[in-house]
Amino acid sequence: MAIPYNAAAVLTLAVLSSACVPWKRERPAYADLCTSKFEFQVPGPQGQTRIFLHAYLYDHAARWSDEPYQQVLHVQYPGEKYPRSEFYVQLIAYNQDRQRVTRGSGGVPAVPIMYDTREAFITFADGTRLQARPEVYLGDGDVYDYTRVTPRNARPSPYDINSDEVHGLIPRITNEKRYGSAYVVFQTDRFAADSKWTINLGALQVQGQKLPIPPLQLCNHPVKTWIGIEPLMRP
Structure with a gap:
């Protein structure tokens, strides 16, 4: 029995809508930190205190598929x-089992972790140096991890980056869902996928002890291509 024209058209549309085709995808090249997580042991009268420091260049939770890795800070001169x-x-930065500000109960008291951005600098591939801005900057945004160079976000160095003020600012899409962020900012627009910098962050001060932060190296990630599956017709 012949299928009526209207029914055939609907059937064809349904088949096309559910069909998928190979689609070339590409993620641009980018540079990222080779190492992002550090742990320090600080002796004290109550035993060892474990201090954790995580460093990031991007909001990794906001990246997916072929989404490019890009920094998002821009300053109007x-x-x-x-x-x-x-x-x-x-x-x-936080001490082990630190009480979470957003919960208000449980955990152990915060241990002050003082940080001075005036000690931070970048060594470029040609050997020249660039000092960081002298302020510590707080997060700015309810959705993503980023900051702004404004008086409202700036705090004078040295500053406690394990404070309740820092950890009370946690966006919804973030590298760390338990604790907030502080930012070190450098006045350069030269960062690129092939950058070969050494980022010297200086040191943390905890319970009267200086904890040098290992120099951060950049690893260069090439363009990534692959074949994805895309619907033939999008809704």
């Missing part, structure tokens, strides 16, 4: 038409 990008390192 006086007299210039367009904002310039500036390089930053996100820092998340």
Whole structure:
């Protein structure tokens, strides 16, 4: 029996809508930290205190599939038409089992972790150096991990990056769901996928002890291509 024209059209549309085809996907090249997580042991009268430090260049939770890895900080300079990008390192520091500000109960008291961005600098591939901005910057946003270079976000160095003020600012899409972030900012727009920098963050001060942070190296990730499966017709 012949299928009526209207029914055949609906059937054809349903088949096409559910069909998938190979689709070339590509993620651009990018540079990222070779090592992001550090742990320190601080002796004290109550025994060892474990201090954790995480460092990131991107909000990794916001990246997916072929989404490019990009920093998102831009600063408007006086007299210039367009904002310039500036390089930053996100820092998340806390002592083991630190009480979470967003919960308000449980955990152990915070141990002050003092940090001075005036000790931080970048060594470029040609050997030249660039000092960080002298302030510590707090997170700015309810959704993503990032900061802004504004007086509202800036705190003078040295500053306690394990404070309730820092850990009370946790966006919804973040590298760390338990604790907030502080940022070190450098006035350069030269960061690129082939950058070969050494990022020297200086040291943490905890219970009267200086904890040098190992220099951070950049690893370069090439363009990644693959074949994904895409629906032939999108809704």
